[in-house]
Amino acid sequence: MIENRPLATWFSHAILILGVAVVAFPIWITFVGASHDAIRMTQVPLPLLPGDQFFINLKAAFVDGVGNAKEQSVGIMMFNSLIMAMMIAVGKIIISLLSAFAIVYFRFPLRMVFFWMIFVTLMLPVEVRILPTFEVVANLGMLNNYWGLTVPLIASATATFMFRQVFLTVPDELLEAARIDGAGPMRFFKDILLPVSRTNIAALFVILFIYGWNQYLWPLLITTDKSMYTIVMGIKQMLEAAEEAPEWHLIMMTTLLAMIPPVLVVIGMQKLFIKGLTETEK
Amino acid sequence: MARVLIENITKSYGETEVLHGINTDIQEGEFIVIVGPSGCGKSTLLRMIAGLEEISSGTISIDDRVVNNLEPKDRDIAMVFQNYALYPHMTVFKNMAYGLQLRKFSRKDIKKRVDQAAKLLQLEELLDRKPRQLSGGQRQRVAMGRCIVREPKVFLFDEPLSNLDAKLRVQMRLELRKLHRRLKVTSIYVTHDQVEAMTLGDRLVVINAGYAEQIGTPLDLYEKPATLFVAGFLGSPAMNFIKAQISADGKQARLSDSVQIPLHTGSADCGGKEVTLGIRPEHFSLTEQGHSTLPLTVDHAEFHGADTIIYGRLPGNDELLTARLPHIHHISQDKVLHLTAAPEHIHLFDPASGKRI
Ligand SMILES: Nc1ncnc2c1ncn2[C@@H]1O[C@H](COP(=O)(O)OP(=O)(O)OP(=O)(O)O)[C@@H](O)[C@H]1O
Ligand SMILES: [Mg+2]
Numbered sequence: 001m002i003e004n005r006p007l008a009t010w011f012s013h014a015i016l017i018l019g020v021a022v023v024a025f026p027i028w029i030t031f032v033g034a035s036h037d038a039i040r041m042t043q044v045p046l047p048l049l050p051g052d053q054f055f056i057n058l059k060a061a062f063v064d065g066v067g068n069a070k071e072q073s074v075g076i077m078m079f080n081s082l083i084m085a086m087m088i089a090v091g092k093i094i095i096s097l098l099s100a101f102a103i104v105y106f107r108f109p110l111r112m113v114f115f116w117m118i119f120v121t122l123m124l125p126v127e128v129r130i131l132p133t134f135e136v137v138a139n140l141g142m143l144n145n146y147w148g149l150t151v152p153l154i155a156s157a158t159a160t161f162m163f164r165q166v167f168l169t170v171p172d173e174l175l176e177a178a179r180i181d182g183a184g185p186m187r188f189f190k191d192i193l194l195p196v197s198r199t200n201i202a203a204l205f206v207i208l209f210i211y212g213w214n215q216y217l218w219p220l221l222i223t224t225d226k227s228m229y230t231i232v233m234g235i236k237q238m239l240e241a242a243e244e245a246p247e248w249h250l251i252m253m254t255t256l257l258a259m260i261p262p263v264l265v266v267i268g269m270q271k272l273f274i275k276g277l278t279e280t281e282k
Numbered sequence: 283m284a285r286v287l288i289e290n291i292t293k294s295y296g297e298t299e300v301l302h303g304i305n306t307d308i309q310e311g312e313f314i315v316i317v318g319p320s321g322c323g324k325s326t327l328l329r330m331i332a333g334l335e336e337i338s339s340g341t342i343s344i345d346d347r348v349v350n351n352l353e354p355k356d357r358d359i360a361m362v363f364q365n366y367a368l369y370p371h372m373t374v375f376k377n378m379a380y381g382l383q384l385r386k387f388s389r390k391d392i393k394k395r396v397d398q399a400a401k402l403l404q405l406e407e408l409l410d411r412k413p414r415q416l417s418g419g420q421r422q423r424v425a426m427g428r429c430i431v432r433e434p435k436v437f438l439f440d441e442p443l444s445n446l447d448a449k450l451r452v453q454m455r456l457e458l459r460k461l462h463r464r465l466k467v468t469s470i471y472v473t474h475d476q477v478e479a480m481t482l483g484d485r486l487v488v489i490n491a492g493y494a495e496q497i498g499t500p501l502d503l504y505e506k507p508a509t510l511f512v513a514g515f516l517g518s519p520a521m522n523f524i525k526a527q528i529s530a531d532g533k534q535a536r537l538s539d540s541v542q543i544p545l546h547t548g549s550a551d552c553g554g555k556e557v558t559l560g561i562r563p564e565h566f567s568l569t570e571q572g573h574s575t576l577p578l579t580v581d582h583a584e585f586h587g588a589d590t591i592i593y594g595r596l597p598g599n600d601e602l603l604t605a606r607l608p609h610i611h612h613i614s615q616d617k618v619l620h621l622t623a624a625p626e627h628i629h630l631f632d633p634a635s636g637k638r639i
Contacts, residue, residue: 173367176334179426181381182355191380195371 027259033252036057041248057253073255077231082261084149084230088212089205091154097201100163101189102129105175122157126218134221144225153218159204166200167193202272210262231258283466284345284358284435286331287312291340300326302492311466315483317473317513322489325440325473331470332361332438344435355384358419360429361438365445366421368413368428374400375409378427385432392431399427402461411436419450426458430465437469443478448526455481469510476516480504489514506629510636513560519604521589524559525633528552535559535628536600544575545626552639560629563591566621575620578603583613594619 029048033041036051061074102108103115126133133152144150170193178188194201219230229237235258238251266273286308301323308314316324328336333354341348349357349588360381368377375396382392400406403423413421422442429437443451443458459482463471473479479486480500488495488503488511496508500516507513510624513521526535532553534542569575578594581602590611593602605621613619631639 093324171367173365174369176332176354177361177363177367177369177428178333178380179334180354180359180361181432182384183380187384192369192371196369198371268389 007136030256030259033248034256035088036249038249041252042245053249057249060250061253061257069162072226072229072234074231074234074257076227076231077234078257079156079260080146080149080228081230081232081258083146084215084219085209085212085261087146087150088153088215089208091150092156092159092208093201093204095154096159097194097197099160100167101193103160104164105185105188118157118160121155122161125156126152130217130221132204137222142222144223144228148222149219149228149230150212153212153215159208162200162204163197166197170196199272199275202269206265206269206273209265213258213262285469286292286345286436286468287341287343288327288331289341289343291330291342291610293323293335294329294338294339299338299410299544300492301338304487304494306487306494306497308468308470311468313462313469313471313482314482314487315471315473315479315485316487316489317476317479317483317515318489320474323492324474324489328438328440328470328472329488331436332359342439350396358435360432360434360436361440362422362425362429362442364441366413366425366437366442367461368424370413371412372406373412374416374424375425377413377424378431381428381432390614395433396427399430402428402464404431409576417456418446422446422454426461430461436466437467439469439471441473442471444475451478458482464629477518480516486516488515490515506638507560508638510558510560510631513631513638517562519563519606521560521562521629522603523631524596524599524601524603526559528555528557528592528630530554531598537576537596538595541576543628545628545630552594552630555639556633557639558631558633560631561623561627563604565623565627566605566606566607567623569620569622571620572622575622576603578605578619578621580613580615580617580619582615583611585610592619 008229015159027219028267031048032047035054037053037079040047046229058134063073065073099118103118127133137148137152140148142151150209174192174196175188178192183191191193214232215230216232219228220236223229223233231254235251239246240253284319286306288304288306288308291301292299304327316327318324326335327425330337333352334350337350341350343349343512344357344359372380378396378399379392382395387395396409397406400409403426405420405423405427408420408424408517413424416424417545422445425442444452446454455478473482475577483500485497485499485512486503487497490511498506498510503512503516507516507521509575510523514523526537528535528545530553532551533545535545535557535570536542537559566576571577576596578592578596580592584591584593588614589606589608592605592607592611592613594605595602596635605619631637632639
């Protein structure tokens with residue numbers, strides 16, 4: 001709409017600003033909370049303006065440790081989360097690319113059986129099959145390590161389906177031209193299919209990274225060793241301080257830090273991500 | 283350059299056979315056009331030559347080597363697709379170089395060949411662009427370039443001009459012709475456009491519903507169409523077909539009680555038969571009323587600048603006939619024109635089999 005009506009412009013801006021404020025307010029509160037000391041955070045009313053403790057709290061999070069016995073370093077938890085999120089995102093993308101490639105481009109016996117087997121797993125997210133999955137992971141000796149944290153979450157069908165759809169939109173002639181040019185199946189995959197789907201891969205990476213980063217239930221089950229805790233778990237546990245009041249200033253600081261990697265991923269991949277969701281030209 | 287021999291090729295998808303035994307012998311350096319209406323199986327035939335489609339029976343050989351079971355890349359062919367199928371993420375240079383890279387050509391050779399092809403096709407300025415930054419005609423040329431750099435034995439084209447606008451199509455047609463004269467690579471070209479076929483082909487293969495109706499030079503096909511189908515398919519406006527009975531001595535064709543026209547003297551052995559006469563619109567000429575003229579009641583006329591197309595009916599016949607007369611004629615509706623056609627331009631077909639008599 002290209003109209004020049006000051007009132008309408010004013011009004012729509014007001015709505016937009018209000019929307020931004022609603023979304024941003026909790027983040028602001030988190031930031032404010034992270035910049036006060038423990039005592040101020042137990043007094044009512046809660047502060048709305050930042051205090052002067054931000055860097056002290058930051059040091060507490062990284063150096064002194066958080067949690068009940070102050071033994072947990074936010075740095076280690078973030079590192080664990082980062083590894084978990086990366087393994088889930090990258091693992092899922094690799095596996096689904098390959099399985100979608102097989103399903104779309106190869107005619108092998110029982111192809112449709114495999115297709116439906118993958119399809120069925122759509123209806124069985126980790127939360128539903130949590131007990132048998134735990135059993136399997138435990139028997140494989142994967143408790144308390146990165147494999148146990150990630151492998152069960154990697155196996156899922158959503159990404160396979162997405163890539164199947166993407167590959168189906170790639171014109172057959174591209175494959176045929178590549179065949180005449182002399183490309184074998186894996187060459188075609190590497191030289192043509194991957195670059196052509198690169199925006200979709202980026203979009204999926206963003207989604208899966210955040211999905212992996214935010215995992216809570218599964219890491220809670222699979223890790224008992226504190227050195228394997230993830231950040232989301234860590235925050236939850238800090239809230240459950242047994243005797244004392246929760247240390248809100250540190251919780252807020254940790255939360256703030258936990259938001260940073262997903263935000264960085266989104267910002268870094270924004271251009272590709274949006275292209276991946278909107279682009280249709282192949 | 284190579285000879286391509288197609289023997290008894292059939293193709294079935296499941297139970298349905300879509301090609302029923304095609305035979306063609308394509309000579310070295312020849313430009314062959316496979317032409318036919320949509321769905322007749324032209325692309326299927328071409329794709330079998332390329333190795334993209336399995337051959338149900340029969341053999342295809344390129345230079346005396348049976349290629350039935352060879353992968354496309356081992357057949358030494360190159361193909362231009364209807365939608366060009368350029369690799370969207372590669373530059374023009376890379377698009378052309380890709381096939382050479384896979385064949386392990388040295389960097390220097392690749393550069394040399396691509397530059398040469400680019401020069402030939404006037405793509406030098408565009409080598410760093412991506413396909414999406416090119417116009418339709420430029421994309422078409424890149425697709426050609428991708429074939430040329432490989433220096434294959436056979437070029438295959440599947441309706442490469444059908445995505446271009448009319449003017450560009452005429453221009454590219456000319457360039458294709460020039461290119462072929464220069465490179466002299468055996469080319470097989472599929473199209474449904476009869477004008478394209480007539481102007482490009484050294485010889486045409488006319489396919490209808492999976493059968494090769496006739497194979498020959500454009501002139502052959504125009505002057506001596508072997509079947510009703512070929513007669514009606516080639517030429518624009520299309521040939522007129524009129525039911526008639528041949529007189530006992532074979533010298534006259536009776537169109538109705540009042541209309542008789544003389545025939546060429548070669549048609550004696552079909553005396554007394556029911557036939558279909560075929561007369562091309564451009565072979566009619568205006569004349570004075572006479573014994574053996576066709577009285578055409580004008581329905582309407584179209585002016586095409588250099589000539590006028592007249593649509594009208596013969597007495598006792600409801601079908602519209604077309605006549606193409608040179609110059610501009612202002613003719614009002616329902617006027618009766620008297621037309622003749624030289625006997626040697628009158629084709630006779632057996633109405634049952636559709637074959638030429
Ligand atoms: N994969 C397939 N399975 C079944 N039938 C097919 C398949 N591919 C093509 N056909 C049939 O084979 C026939 C020939 O198809 P083909 O693509 O060769 O036609 P064409 O002459 O190239 O037509 P057009 O000018 O429209 O491209 C058609 O009747 C089509 O329906
Ligand atoms: Mg076709």
